[in-house]
Amino acid sequence: MARIEAIRVAQDAEYAASLSDADWHQLSLDPDWQQLVAEQSEMVAGVIATHGHKLPSFSAAASARPTQPEAPRTAFKIAGTDVARMQGIGIVTNLGQYTENMRMPGMLFMRTLRSRYPHAKITSVDISKAQKLPGVKAVLHRGNLPAEYADVFLGAANPTRFLFNEEVFEVGSPIAVVAAESEHVADEALRQIDVQYQVLPAALDFLEAMKATTPKQFTSNLDGTTIAVTPPLVRGDPTNTRADAVVDVIAHKPVEQHVALEVTNGLFWWDNDKLNAVYTSQWAHGVRANLSTALKIPQNKVRVVQPGYVGSGYGYRSGIDLAEVHAAILSKLTARPIKMNYTRYEDFVTRTHRNEFRDEMKLGVNKDGTLAFGQFKVIANVGAQRAGAANGAWFNMQNLYKIPNLKLEAIDVFTNSFKSGPYRCVSHPNGTFALEITMEKAAYAIGMDPIAFRLMNLNEVGNPDTKAPFSNPGIRDCITAVRDQVGWAQKWHAPKANQVRPGVYHGIGMAAHACSHGAGGNPASGQVVINSDGTVQCISANNDIGDGQRTEMMMITAETLGVPLTSVTITPYVDTDLTTDASGTFGSQQTNTGGRGQFEAATDARKQILDWGARKFNDDATKASQPATNTAADMDMVDGKVFNKNAANKTHTLAEVMAFKTSGAIVGRADYVQDPKWQRTAWAAHAAEVEVDTVLGSIKITNYVAAHDLGKAINPFAVQQQIEGGVVMATASATTEELLIDKATGLPLNPNLLDYKPLSIKDAPLANVIIIEKPKEYGVFGAHGIGEPPMALPAPTITNAVYNAVGVWVTDMPLTREKLLAALKAG
């Protein structure tokens, strides 16, 4: 059966319509598809509306599973307490085993020769000199690739990313790989490979590329190198509705990269016919599925270990890229372990990025503050692969405010440049950036306080188009919390009205955000093992990438079971041979995916414990010649002690119950499918004060407040860190970071930590974090995920504050001093 290409299902209606029922079942298990559902739900919304009934996880049959609705919890012993992460010491001391530090006897180093042209045909590759270099064990390229891999490709086809392309579409496309005894020998071997290119015209500017006059690079009915045009979402009559004022904004965001501290790397070896991989991954089981497909071997012939010490990922490590397949093949060919280490350049250039966006915004607003209409068009530069990103920016345009007449458009354009893919909150930061500066501008246009304006237009019901309801939305609480904390009533002023020093102006601004991330997905599996001594092991395939989720898995397990946190352990690592898939650490979903698995498994284990507890008490009673009337329903367990609710003075420890059981461990299992009825949504508002130096163009953030509704903070300590970290990361993309190319050659200009300018600790604002807890019906203990939502607000918040300070709009990120000074000059 041919692999179903998830991106094409989302973008190509004809392709989707051609799929059989079996194809839809295969698709629902496909890692690329599962990632789209979690990270880019907007991209699949259309196809699910049409074909969802054929998808097992969205069908009524699957969601009508027999689970008892759980009474909402109000009292917690462990959830809601600050717990330091279980790998903390390993992380801060580097005693934790990071993949990059791992070595194996006999291992070889892999290095990759990559295209230096953005678009070219490889006419010849001569490896004869490289092969003769002492220490070189294998050189692999298109000309000698074993035939069984000739048709292997990643992602979606047309244009196709084979293991080695004859026609390369990007700088950094692999041409040959070398396995050698040392990295230095491998590097030298790359220099000894002679490649002949036939350089082809490249499409580097996405607005040019989408024009009909641009030469096509792949079969398509669309103009130029346009990849997809999403059917517009139209609500009411957005074109003929009048408004008192119409606000126009053109917004632009550049290409960003994740800059994970640990570069992508892995160790690959074969044990007979089984591939082993230790790999910096956000989803061990997804990687297993990817490798299984690419290498044409069953999933149980692939073992992936995610060591639990990973220098993060932020979205670009949920799947594999070509180098990982090369490494596995080289290991097979050489019968040696292969160390694959991306260079920082390769991590910057050849992996995925948050892509470039252009937003054309038109908002009609009435003097009384009501919204008349919105026309929002998003164009995304998805780079050198078939991908989608533009309609991902729709979520808050569609959901955050009551806009009775709305038109949303989205166009994805291919270029011979950096590939797009998920990066912390994916397309939402762009959508929120564009919408929230447009809202701010509209408030000023009608002379209304921007916060009052937002509060009166909030949509707190549900998705206006699909009618899926929100659960207990906390957006109003978020906005009023930041308003009060920042002192908006005292500090907000007319633009350029508060000069604090000569040439330096104070400004204040805010932004609001609705986000589909944090929802929870499938498979939400997990296991809880009660050992014979009453200790508890969490068995979860939740991949910790530095965010502390495996600590959260322990907390959920302990809270659900009714045992102390100290009696629960979890490994830092995930081994696909020992766990079941709990989906990936993406889409901020693990609280409600891996966490749901642990909750359900612990609930199952608890039932068994209470049953054995009742038997134990009955045994006690029989021996004391008393009536044995205890049933599981009578029993409770608190702090690891089992007792009859009607006779709480007599308790048995969990160890005593397990000793009585004698037949070994109790295993709690999860079998859960998420309920698709909700429009699961994260809510947030941020506010900032800035000082803007009009001479040097410097922006100093003097106060930053971030309020997030996440239903229930299971580990408030970790939540605070997620929000603080998100604000730092997003402030960098708002003020300094952009990945640039030379427009003449297409070559990258700043793929290094110096020139890309991630913020230093001296530049980073420390957010004052406010946690709002409005429990969600779908959430574990009412929780909604938090990883991504903080990422979307700093850019519009800072832009709006800068406008308030100096009275000019800079809607082209990052907000650099050259753009600010130019805007000030233009007035």
Next chain:
Amino acid sequence: MRAFELYDATTVAQAVDLLKQNSSRATKVVGGGSDLIGGILKDWVHGAGLPFPDVIVDLTTIKDLSTISVDGGGATIGATATLTDVIEHKDIASKFPLLTAAALTVASPLIRNFGTLGGNVNQRPRCWYFRGEDFNCYKKGGDFCYAVTGDNRYHAIIGGELCYIVHPSDTSTALLALNASAKIAGVNGDRTVAFDKYFIGPREDVLRENVLGKGEFMTHVTIPNPAGGTKMAWNKLKDRQVYDFALTSVAVAFTMDGNNWKDGRIVLGGVAPVPYRATVIEDALKGKDIKSNIKQAAAQIRTVARPMSLNAYKVDLAAGLIERTVMDALATN
């Protein structure tokens, strides 16, 4: 990384000898190595004009080359003194606070602990075309400057010709304002060159940024004692407060006659291929009341600036930063 030979020199004479013995090969001297070794590891050292070194001579193993001494005549700083050594030297801080301030704005504590004064003065430029592996530019022996038609937001606004790099060294900018000199050892003997003549622009030789010839290296920096009452100040504008080079930096050192400018120097970093002495501004201030004339004088930078397509904002930054730095100096005791 390609293989190279590394020699630990123990004396200046031995270092010179090693360079002499290897004169037919590509040689380099190394201090802290934060630029050279980091660069070699990244394999950017490419091109006919920038050969990969076969031989590296380590100067940090030379005893006494890291000594700092300050006496009645001024300061003598060994080339391998670390930037932290310079910063923490009390006599440097009291007599030449401009140098201390400039050294403190370099990179990060980690780099300053390892990086040397000689290395900071003689580091190669940061132009992203020069550092980019696949751009064979003039400075690497190629025949093109990609910055002219490319992304030149950080490039030179003054003195560019053929090549539009900006000089990256903060300490060089301060040392030129302090009228320092470089002592040089080499295969053709020793010499002393004033910083006024030490840096060379692309017109003179596009392949290097200073007078050091093959087989030569800087051994010491000497700084004359400033005249009594000299006012000094340093400002460095950067996008990131740690690990960043100057968008524009300004070093000023001047004496006054009442409220008027008597004599002194205004030097800019990050704007030209060499640390740039803004004599046009010094002349505009000469004999004049500083406070009332600084704005107009600083604006004179516009008469010498020739910005490129994307960096005109740096002219505004330079004018603004010169004014602020002179005013900062006035505010010192």
